[in-house]
Amino acid sequence: MRYIIIGAGAVGGTIGARLAGAGREVVLVARGAQYTALREDGLRFRTPDGEHTHRLPVVDGPAALGALRTDDVLVLTVKTQDSEAALDAWGPAPVAGGGSAAERLPVVCAQNGVESQRIALRRFRRVYGVCVWLPCTFVEPGVVSAAGTPLTGILHMGRYPHGADETARRIAADLEKARFEAPVVPDVARWQYAKLLGNLANAVEAVSGPIADEVARGLYERVRAEGESVLRAAGIPYASQAEQKEARGDKVRLEPLDGAERGGGSSWQSLTRGTGTIEADHLNGEIVLLGRLHGVPTPLNELLQRLANTFARERRAAGSLPVAELIRLADEADKMDEISEAGEADDVVSAAAGA
Missing domain, CATH: 1.10.1040.10 (N-(1-d-carboxylethyl)-l-norvaline Dehydrogenase; domain 2)
Known part of the structure; x- marks a missing residue:
């Protein structure tokens, strides 16, 4: 699976860096000063283990990639107010062999709140929600930090609006190899509303x-x-506060x-x-x-x-x-x-x- 991180800021940069560090194929999507810094100097990722620089492919939109691959996973990490524009850009992107991203590829909404996955489901057939518990910071263009240890974060995930499937389990397995805990749950919205x-x-x-x-x-x-x-x-x-505390x-x-x-x-x-x-x-x-x-x-x-x-x-x-x-x-x-x-x-x- 190739992970296309749409919004390589604090959350997207952290998830992308950890997946890349675990040997997964990652493409970062950014704009403005962040795009320029990532292209020129790579993604500098600061953690309790030190600073690591990941030189990953960086694009500013789907056209730069040509036809998407059938094993691509779109990971949406922009702020919710930017979701419509991002989904409008990536949904029609062509996929090798025919069809569009909205028809053929999974989109994973790793964001605060609950609205983005509703927006995504109007466009994409396969939508996954994530409850993001991930302390991280956008330090400056090209630099993000994540202070969590021994795990970097906890990412409950599942199919939206409900359920779990093999795609969710495969993504979760990759995340768990990248220093996250990623429980696959059939009721991800219950965790997201608790986070809300x-x-x-x-x-x-x-x-x-x-x-x-x-x-x-x-x-x-x-x-x-x-x-x-x-x-x-x-x-x-x-989820209750006690349940969240026990999970963390x-x-x-x-x-x-x-x-x-x-x-x-x-x-x-x-x-x-x-x-x-x-x-x-x-x-x-x-x-x-x-x-x-x-x-x-x-x-x-x-x-x-x-x-x-x-x-x-x-x-x-x-x-x-x-x-x-x-x-x-x-x-x-x-x-x-x-x-x-x-x-x-x-x-x-x-x-x-x-x-």
């Missing part, structure tokens, strides 16, 4: 810095409680890396890099969407979605909103929601009385 609840903290971290004390932790717990209420109302199952154990310990200090998570990194976009619409925004569909108020997740998007659009510095101010805004959002609900209730009573 944890990722609701990404926006808190992005706008106000690391969740480093009880005050910030308390805010995140309020945000998470909204998310849990929404998933219950929607009837969506998710001490398999992925974080070690400081010389010259590659780990910053914040993926949303923090988007702000730090000044990309102009952030994945909040598909993290906090997923909870907002489900809340609106099922009649559950989500004022805190709405607030964080709006703030994170504003920070990205205006290219504000990551972590620049004091956490005390964020909590004040959260309290205000909660209060306004209570007033709105009371007003709606009064309207219902008045309408009933008039009838």
Whole structure:
């Protein structure tokens, strides 16, 4: 199998480097400064074992590869907001012997949130989801780091929307030879929704810095409680925190890396890099969407979605909103929601009385 990593940033670069280090054939897909750096200097991969340089084929799109091979696996690791463009580019790509990538090849969505695999399933026949638990960082163009040891990460995976098959097992076997744990599960979405609840903290971290004390932790717990209420109302199952803790154990310990200090998570990194976009619409925004569909108020997740998007659009510095101010805004959002609900209730009573 040849792995085509669509989005060779932190997650894609780490997965690609580890697969290449295990002897698997890998092609990196990148753009801009990352494309240039990978082409000129290779992928520099920093780990607790030291820095390794992988000189791998690098392309900026499917045309550079010509006809794809029948044993190709497309691994989608771009941020969700970039998924449609990537899938639109790669879906029609021709495959040797006839047909297109969307018709013949598997696409593996190794991303935060749950939306990309829905987008992919509209285009591709064979879609696989991955719950990505992988501490890694985009350091600078051409350089990524992964501080986990003895395993680099844990990647639950399965067929989307449900099930497991031989392709999933073959991919998982390659990942496990590349210093990942990759359990193949028939209910991968259950793990992804559990990860989504944890990722609701990404926006808190992005706008106000690391969740480093009880005050910030308390805010995140309020945000998470909204998310849990929404998933219950929607009837969506998710792995419990205890189940996640048991699955992870001490398999992925974080070690400081010389010259590659780990910053914040993926949303923090988007702000730090000044990309102009952030994945909040598909993290906090997923909870907002489900809340609106099922009649559950989500004022805190709405607030964080709006703030994170504003920070990205205006290219504000990551972590620049004091956490005390964020909590004040959260309290205000909660209060306004209570007033709105009371007003709606009064309207219902008045309408009933008039009838």
